[in-house]
Amino acid sequence: MIIIPIxxxxxxxxxxxxxxxxxxxxGIIKExxxxxFFTKPSIKRRDEMKKAVYVLKLQEAEE
Incomplete structure (x- = not known):
């Protein structure tokens, strides 16, 4: 539970x-x-690899 002191x-x-x-x-809404929808572990892994490649390209372009 989120408590906000006022x-x-x-x-x-x-x-x-x-x-x-x-x-x-x-991160409740995101979760x-x-x-x-159920995503297969192989698809999760593939998405993680795509994201890693994307980040790597961004870092290389920055240098």
Whole structure:
């Protein structure tokens, strides 16, 4: 459970902004979207390899 301490007189919009930021950092929504469909381990591995190649190309282009 996410707890956001609110100081007296603090704006409610600021507290909501803090809550949204903490909620995003937990990654709950991202995990729920991933769990909607089953992906085979071989496909996960393939996607990880594609991402690694992409990052490597970016790093080489940067140098």
């Amino acid at each position: 100081k007296e007189g603090e704006n409610i919009e600021r507290a909501l902004k803090k809550f949204k930021r903490k909620f995003e950092k937990t 729920l979207r991933q769990r909607q």
